[in-house]
Amino acid sequence: MGLNLDASPEELKIFLEEVEEHFQTLEEDLIRLEKEEEFNEDLMQEIFRASHTLKGSSATIGHHRMAKLTHAMENVLDKLRKKQLSVTSNLVDVLFECLDCLRVLRDEIINDEESDLDLQEILEKLGTVKEPGEIPAATTDQPAAPGISCIWAETDFSIELTWEEKDTLHNAIEQRLHPYLVRLTFEVEPEMLAVRAFVTVRAFEELGEVVKSNPTEEEIEKEHVTDTLVLLLLTKEDEARVKKLVGELSNIATCQIKLYSHDTTKSHPESGVQPQEEAGPETKIKPVGNGAKPGEAAKNGAAKKANRTVRVDVELLDSLMNLVGELVIDRTRLFQILGNLEINYEMDEVSQDLGRTSVHIARVTTQLQEQIMKARMLPVENLFNKFPRMVRDLSQKAGKEIDFVMTGQETELDRSIIEEIGDPLIHLLRNAVDHGIEPPDAREAGGKNRIGKLKLQASHEENHIVITINDDGRGIDAETVKKSGVKKGLITEEQAKRLTDKEAINLIFLSGLSTVANVTDVSGRGVGMDVVRNNIEKINGAIEINSVVGQGTEFKIKLPLTLAIIRALLVSIEKSVYAIPLSTVTETIRMQKDQIEFVNNREVIVVRGKVLPLLRLKRVFTGINFTDEEREKLFVVVVNLAGQQIGFVVDSLVGEQEIVIKSLGKYIGDVQGISGATILGDGNVALIVDVSNLIKKIAS
Amino acid sequence: MPKVLLVDDAAFMRMRCAKLLTENGYSVDEAENGQEAIEKYQSIKPDLVLMDITMPVMDGLTAVTEIKKIDPSAKIVMCSALGQQNTVMTAIKAGAKDFIVKPYQPDKILTTIKRFID
Structure with a gap:
């Protein structure tokens, strides 16, 4: 049997996500609440809020049972919050039981099928949570419904005025203000009758002055209200305007208006305004312990249905990814060791065995890596x-x-x-x-x-x-960007002239340029x-x-695809290995030393007719300038980021490999040109080159 | 197009309400809590604010008081759940114009808003 919920699948998805979050909050916080010796008000507030939001949302989608349960929970939590109840393990048990029931109700939504969970028992438990000294539950939001015998009857009504008020009235009439006497009755059991009455009086005050009302504002504030409100309004507006206002007000059942006169029995005109139909009290949440079907106990019903998904903390996913990273490193190492083994020893049975196992582990590691990456995907x-x-x-x-x-x-x-x-x-x-x-x-x-x-x-x-x-x-427009760049002092006019259109457009990435x-x-x-x-x-x-x-x-x-593992080109500089993210590498070039040319005292080479600025990573990272005994042949790694190309001059190329990115750690902090480190197959550490940082450096 | 600022910590409630309002010709902005509501109120200058009460960071009641300080003519309608009668009453006294009780009934929201935006 479907639940006939009033929500689109998309809305339900968000609803369920939020529900899940609130469950999580409730679960964690209830545990903490019980554990902590001192009463933690913030924590209590958080628990209350979670339950409160659950109530509102579930009522909105029309899951009445969930709304009913959360409403009952909220009553108890409210008492806890106001310290009318104290935290006992017994009470926390009941609240956890609520949470279990809520999960069953949540599963109802997922499966779109009503479960056989009976709320009677848990609602009763919530209803009887009491301890000595507790103030009996107030039922202020459930005002008794006074019977409205005949809403269209032309009953006689008036209001008693003091001499002072009568005086005000006389003056007003002389100023051509209309004194309207209005009698309103409210719908049966409107939500928050007192506030409704208060808002209604305020609404009339927008048209003029409410000389008197019965009940008075003070009485309304003290919730001394019935379904009837009589008020005397002094206004320059006409009767139609007053009627219009009445039509716009909520929860009004009937309304009669007449001009006030000292002898109110000769009143005229008399009229009734029928306000728009409003949904009746059947949408209201019924009080606790009412209307639940008898049946199995909540606990039995709470037996969870097999669910196809589980919630996993993001941190767990992160640490799994980290562990897989370690495995990836070991996979690389294992192959390297195997290689050495093959070279140094004849492949006897034991080494062959090791070889086969290594291959298998490598394969499983790769699969594991893929699966965990997938689990992190949205x-x-x-x-x-x-x-x-x-x-x-x-x-x-x-x-x-x-x-x-x-x-x-x-x-x-x-x-x-x-x-x-x-x-x-x-x-x-x-x-x-x-x-x-x-x-x-x-x-x-x-x-x-x-x-x-x-x-x-x-x-x-x-x-x-x-x-x-x-x-x-x-x-x-490249020209506009150039002009703006010059005006803001980000580039000189001369630089601007030399820029290609593409380079000029890239200027918009500089800070301060608009x-x-x-x-x-x-x-x-x-x-x-x-x-x-x-x-x-x-x-x-x-x-x-x-x-x-x-x-x-x-x-x-x-x-x-992921932040943790990337493919990188390994290069060597002064016997150290550096990793350049492969995503930035466009090509590698082997060149002769005499191919280097100088533009503005900067080293460049010409590749297929285009000028490529060079950056010697050796100088950047070790401070060593190129020396005379430098080899005749150089390796250049061409990197491209955001349309800007430069060539890194390195000693030699080592290879291409999957690397696991590790941060340098807090005590080292930010290092110019280095974005992190990784562990290589031979156990050595390689630094990861921060390409964007270096490109910016050469540009400035 | 009249602008409504929707303040509620539950994304689900916002989504639902925003849908109803945009379908009925209102432009909707959203805030997750009272603090954000105050900021957005100043930048957006909405014609009306629908304000939830129970929210983290800053609750609706405080937000009403603050917004009223900034703009005494602000039109704010409280969105409350059952059992928050006293809070709603305080909010009305602090200058909120009306209130709606959750679960929302679409008609009720629309008629309530209409009164203040016409």
Whole structure:
């Protein structure tokens, strides 16, 4: 039997995620609450909040049993919070039992099938949680329903005024204010009758002055209320306006209005206003211990159904990844040892055995690595889903018409990367809406479709995930960027002249550069693109711009599949091994020393007609300048990041290998040009070259 | 398009409410707690605020008081659960205009909001 919940599958997904979080909170905090000797108010508040939110959400999707149980729980928690109850292990037991029941109810939603869990027992337990000195449960939010015999009867009603009030009234009438006497009855059992009455009086006060009400405001505050409210309103508004207000108010069952006169029996006009129908009290949460079917005890029902998924702490995933990293290192080492064994010893049976086992372990390690990486993957959908709304809102604000298309939402990425990539993407989308795509009129004038196109794509490319943001807007004008760069003092005029268009466009990644004349509240403050690039590079990603003036701009973000393990090119410098992330390497070149040329005192080589600046890693990392006895042949590793290419001069190339990234540790801290370290197959440590840092260094 | 600022710590409730409101021609911004609500109130200047009460960081009641200090004409409707009568009453006295009781009934939200935004 289905549950007939009032929620879309997408809403249910979020609901379930949140429910899970709250369960987690409840579980952890209840344990702590019991453990801690002193009563921890913050903790209590957190527990209360979790239960409270569960109540609200479950009632909203229409899971009445869950709402009922959480409501009963909340009553108990509220007493705990107000110290009307104290934390006993008995009480915590009951609360844990609630949690078990809630999990069964949650499973009902997952399976879309009602379980045979009976709430009667647990509700009774919650209802009888008491201890000496406890104040009996107040039932303030369940006011008794007074019978409204005849809502349309023209009953006579009035209000007693003091002399002073009568005086006010006379003055008011002389000022041509209308004195209306209004009699309202509220629906049977409205939620929070007293507050409703209070709000109603306040609402009338917006039209004029409420000279008197019965019950008075003070009485209402003390919750001395019934279903009837009579008030005298002095207003310059006419009767229709008053009636309109009544129609807009909530929970009003009937209303009669007449002009006040000293002799109220001769009243005129008299009218009734029928307010809109409101959903009745059947949607209300019923009080504890009511209406549950008799049946099995909660405990039996709580026997969990086999669930296809388990929740795993992210930290556990991180540590698993770390452990696999260690295995990967050992796999490499094992092969190296095996190699030595083969060279140094004849392959007798024992070594052959070891060889076979090593191969097997290597294979399993690879599979394990893949599986754990998969476990950390989430579809980018979760992140992308909020973008259509955002683009819509932004384009409306900017007065633009935009057709926003997303593809590849199912593409999976490591969850830590998803967390990091959200902000940069938001920024790029905002830029596209605000600066990229022109206003409809300008587009039409330029011969384009009024509706701008904005595309967000995610896809898998080799060992990377590529996210592109594509607009068909005005594009980035290299000249404008150059001018802005010169004006802001980021480059000299001479430098500007030498820049290619692509290099010029890349200037937008420098901090402090904005090409927009007038800053809007959306973007263009000149901060941002540098942050975008930094964020992306922080996770070993790269961003590239392609832009054609008048046709549009494309941002291409290349991201690694995981943060922990990367493929790297190992190179040697002064007998030490360094690792260069393979994602940045475009090629390696072997060259003669005399091929080096000098431009502005800087070493460059010409590769296929293009000038490539060189950076000698030896000088960077060891401080040793190249010497005369340097070999005639040099190795150059060409790296490319965000469209900028440079060549690293290294002593020799060692090979290509999967490496596990380890941080340098706090006591070493940040080292220029080094982003981390890794352990190699032979047990030695290799430093990982921070390519983006070095490219920036050479650029400045 | 009238702007509504939706303040609730439960993403589910926000999502649901936002859907209802956008479908009915409101532009919706969201905040997760009272603190964020105050910040967003100043930057967005919404026509109306729907304010949950029980939230981490800063609760709805405090947020109402603070927003009223910034803008005495702010229109705030409290979103409460059953059993929070006293808090709602305090919020109304602090300047909130009305209240809605969870679970939300779509019609009720819309009629309540309409009164203040017309």
